[in-house]
Amino acid sequence: MKYLLLFIFVCLTTMKADQEIGGIKIPGSIKVADQQLMLNGAGTREKFWMDMYVGALFVKAKTQNASEIIAANEMMVMELTIVSGLITSQKMSDAVDEGFIKSTNNSLSALQARINQFKQIFKDEIKKGDKYIFQYEPSKGLSIIRNGKLSAIIPGLDFKKALFGIWLCDNPADKDLKSQLLGK
Numbered sequence: 001m002k003y004l005l006l007f008i009f010v011c012l013t014t015m016k017a018d019q020e021i022g023g024i025k026i027p028g029s030i031k032v033a034d035q036q037l038m039l040n041g042a043g044t045r046e047k048f049w050m051d052m053y054v055g056a057l058f059v060k061a062k063t064q065n066a067s068e069i070i071a072a073n074e075m076m077v078m079e080l081t082i083v084s085g086l087i088t089s090q091k092m093s094d095a096v097d098e099g100f101i102k103s104t105n106n107s108l109s110a111l112q113a114r115i116n117q118f119k120q121i122f123k124d125e126i127k128k129g130d131k132y133i134f135q136y137e138p139s140k141g142l143s144i145i146r147n148g149k150l151s152a153i154i155p156g157l158d159f160k161k162a163l164f165g166i167w168l169c170d171n172p173a174d175k176d177l178k179s180q181l182l183g184k
Contacts, residue, residue, distance in 0.1 A: 043179075053087070063182075132144070
């Protein structure tokens with residue numbers, strides 16, 4: 001009996017149930033390229049007290065160490081779902097520029113061409129409900145999927161570090177969202 005209770009306790013404490021944040025359903029885990037990724041954390045990006053998007057971070061092993069996640073050369077996924085009609089292509093592009101500057105401590109020269117390529121995914125009108133998936137695979141690079149359609153593949157661990165740093169660096173886009181992505 002005590003082994004059954006221990007088994008149930010372990011299962012309940014290690015499983016991450018699906019969540020709903022800002023009306024967006026977030027699964028507790030996803031399968032990507034035959035690898036199971038766990039939800040590390042999810043939350044809402046706010047600006048001026050308004051929800052802009054819901055972000056969800058999926059990793060191989062949960063951690064609250066932002067530096068480990070940024071540096072990891074392993075499969076991981078960041079999903080963004082737009083929940084505000086106030087986000088425009090220009091505002092998103094400007095936010096991305098600011099995020100990369102903060103994430104890299106303004107060391108953009110080696111990344112600038114790839115940042116420009118990345119920003120192209122925001123050139124089309126952004127609508128409430130749009131979903132962006134940033135899927136990093138070490139052998140492939142960063143696949144960018146918008147509303148289920150592959151938009152680009154950008155190579156390089158250095159680019160992945162800079163992109164994930166937007167949310168997880170010491171000076172992130174939103175400190176509350178960083179905390180939520182880290183499961184705190």
